[in-house]
Amino acid sequence: MSGRVAVFAPSPELTVTVEELDGTPDIHIHAGGQGVWMSRMIESLGAEVVLCAALGGETGQVLRHLIGVELKARDVAARNGGYVHDRRDGGRDQVVRMPADPLSRHELDDLYEMTLVEALDAGVAVLSGPAAEDTPVPDSVYERLATDLGGNGCRVVVDLSGARLAAALAGGPEVVKVSHEELLADGFAASDALPDLVDGCRKLAESGAAGAIVVSRAAEETLAWLDGKLYLVEVPELSPVDTRGGGDSMTAGLAAGLALGKSLEDSLKLGAAAGAVNVTRHGLGTGSGDVVRELVERVRLRPWEDS
Template identity: 55%
Template sequence: MSGSVMVFAPAPVLTVTIERHAGRQDLHVHAGGQGVWQARMLASLGCEVRLCVGVGGEIGAVLADVLGRLDPAITLHAVTLGAGSGWYVHDRREGERAEIAEEPGPPLRRHDLDELANMALEQGLRADVSVLSGPADPAIVDADTYRRLAADLGANGGTVVADLSGDLLAAVVAGGPAFVKVSHEELLADGRAGDDGVPALVDAARKLRAEGAGAVLVSRAGEPAVAVYGEHRVAAVHVPKLQVVDPRGAGDSMSAGVAAVLAGGGDLEEAIRTGAAAGALNVTRHGLGSGPGSTVRELLTRTYLEPLEAS
């Protein structure tokens, strides 16, 4: 796969995790957040990534350094914020992840948000595909920013992939993105689906398309994802059975897989299958968005779409 992708990650966080290895304690410091994990998977899949972020304060200085060393394929574009960046500290010494403390960061100021949006627009217009991802706390970013970015990029020949929920999802869909990935838990929490059955999820996906989304992929944890796309096409997406190490971030890798194929000129069904394969690989690892592209491609040979309704 190839092509260039802009990832809008307005408020990444500094992650600190305490682990135990060979009887000794380990401390891991990384950059985290939805957009960061998507960027890592996109780089693994062979894409040139333009990562657009906002960082600020003492935490932001450390975060910018870590972000700048993610991967040679990821170019960092950063706005220095007036307020500090978010962070979290987790303890995984006993095997299970336990939260010690976290602070997602304050809402972005209007000037900072304007600078971020302009930077994302510029880099998005230069890229083949733009991925719009959310902050740790939806209150950090004004929802209308997503609508405007999706609309402006789409109106000028861009392809937009969005992975959002709640008010941010409603806003970005109004901007007409080409592709939306959303989890069934998010559809339930937003009141868009009455239950987690396939008919209810398909109905919710169709409503998202009616509101402006070009195609919709609904992830379903351990169950096959559901895709609604094209001229009345509905399909279940089957992936190989794999042991789960950490389910976090599977949806982010899924969105990245979709964007990678679209950036390389692939078709929609290949993008959906690749997204599902990337999401499946993610759950087998502790590092979010860190699976090798070669393994995703191997899993892709065993990933298929099952039509649920007549075309």
């Protein structure tokens, strides 16, 4: 294996967060979005990563300097989105949000071609989405990428929901990561009860997911379908600081494990450990690779039949 992962993140976001430090406002400016957070975690776990994205407008100009991992970017006229959050009272109050602009046909073609080249060279690809309400690229892009990459030997991991997930499933990805809320919202499960989520995994498998389906369940044990066998994933209990981003870190660990030549089972353990570490931190897609690797030894896969 090349030890390299290509992450498709069509439109990263510029994030501005206002916190309080010693009684005065403290402003933080970062690159954000699912693909950016995943890429940071993949790199921290020892795999090489390349982020494939479109950058445009003033937000795109700033993002180019903030992403922090290897970047392959298509310069576009379409603006990247962004938001301003006020966290001085401990919550996340959204002050303003600017949605991403849709890419033109030629911009989309160039981004697709660039992603195809990078992902085939890497051997492992993660297909991530922009914010749910943004539509910089049509959903059909995810089906095309999953089909073209998987059909040419690239191992495809998707972390999507809604119409994007449905499109990607039609392309037959190897690994699908969803949250239990997404499984419910997309109609695969009747409730968040474990037997219903198990049925949801089976329905997902029938919809095109090939090797593995991983369902994160917030503070509960992750449910995993690996090559037709069901497991509950037990991780060490850690005190949470911010639960946002735990699922993205899990996906990053899965992809990093595959890139480093690990089995699906060991990649899942790495992902579970990465997700567990992320919720102990304020940043999304953060965590020391050394801590994650230490926790991996404490992750257990319990067969569903033993539950």
